[in-house]
Amino acid sequence: MTVVGSGVVGLTTAVVLAESGRRVRVWTREPAERTTSAVAGGLWWPYRIAPEPLVSAWALASLTVYEELAGLPEETGVRLVDGVHRGTRLDGLGAWAGRVPGLRAVSDGLAARLPVIDMPVHLAWLRERLARAGGVVEAREVSDLAAVPAPVVVNCTGLGARSLVPDPAVRPVRGQLVMVENPGITTWFTSVGHASDASTYVIPQPGGLLLGGTAEDDDWSLAPDPDTAAAIVARCAEVRPEIAQARVLAHRVGLRPARHAVRLERQPLPGGRVLVHNYGHGGAGVTVAWGCAREAAGLAFPAA
Template structure:
């Protein structure tokens, strides 16, 4: 590395947090590169169901504010669903109650109590399409995505390094507070379901949700703490299909297209802060978003960008 630090920003990580943060920085006029071992299509973000909703993320007051900022962006992007991968879709959170949610819930347009839970029209993001769109938006803003494996954040040659490595932060920072929460999905042919549905306990390892995406239906799910396995479990998959078919019987005959597993980067609180490096450069952390990386992406990206260029 040269003795003079670059005025460039290098974002480490190409999932939803990394790409969104890079877009915000590039569109603010910063020179940005994204370094990632895996391109976006191979990250946990690509596996996600894509429904906007704060899930398994702390602290709730901050998460709620980040989520609302992101919601406003997704509502705008939903005007161009084929391009951005974002659509507004009706659905129900069975068993959820307004009085159990934070203050953010009162600001979600159309969120209302029904007999068996909460109903709303929320963003559903087709993640492969959206990640590709984000990368294109970054490129148009002058940013670059490079395949680079980082083993030492302090050795990244940039004036500011932004750490968006998700679960990778456990070993890279290192931060043992980051832990995996395993999620397994089953992808089936959609038998005509147009609304999403969830019945999710925030402490249970098993949940029931179905999310319609173009050309397919995503069925879930699991939240298995400290489980590092990326191999789909056949018994778990069968249980997921059975739970979802109990809600919508037509699912029982749907042809299975794929099985997916992702590891959510859980932490007792999102780490979003600026840390000085020994040589005077800065390291900005933006990781630990649990099951809500998509939900808080834009709010966290804007805050991270503010830490890259703090006000004088």
């Protein structure tokens, strides 16, 4: 069988399938380190993803896995880190929030100890775990999902599904980030204004302090904008003044694969073959990766 796409959703799905005894190959147009997943902030939290009832189950299933993986942070890239979501209230969240261990109201929002994933490390670890299970990753560009020569094809192409399926409901939500030297900050912080395309978040990663961010609908630009970067640093420095003097290490831009709802469904192909779609995860691909992977595996190979 073939999984198309090597972002966090594609690799996680391939791992789940390979570890269930399937012979899996991943076809990818570009290596994992060049996917949108590689530049994600990496904080576990359902963000810009629907539908909420399904997202709850997928996110909680993934949370359980990440809590286990945090036992080997240097290997898996997953750590449990304390932080605060400013301006967020429990009664404004879905049912999943009541099942997040330690999530609690504080004076300015919600506090929790949540998984923070160092995405380059985690993607490399997923690739190695897939190889141990017998899976292979091949550089292959796909122009027609139905033409992939496999009895089962799983479509994890993210934003690429817009042209490949084709599915015009998939659209980009541009996110720009700034990586700076960490002046000693050990906790994460977010403040998301849903009425604006600008937000404020600070996420400590092993390679530096990740500052964000933006959520610009239907913007395809992958070029970092200097004015946007300066505004990001300024917003974060209002929260933590020591950030103002931190040396900039890198600029990152990613295009979130947004959709009105995640598409996770089975589609028959000619000759008795099967196509399973697993895309449209918006800003929460990391958050729901394991839950969606398990459901995709069940759709690919339904229990008798």
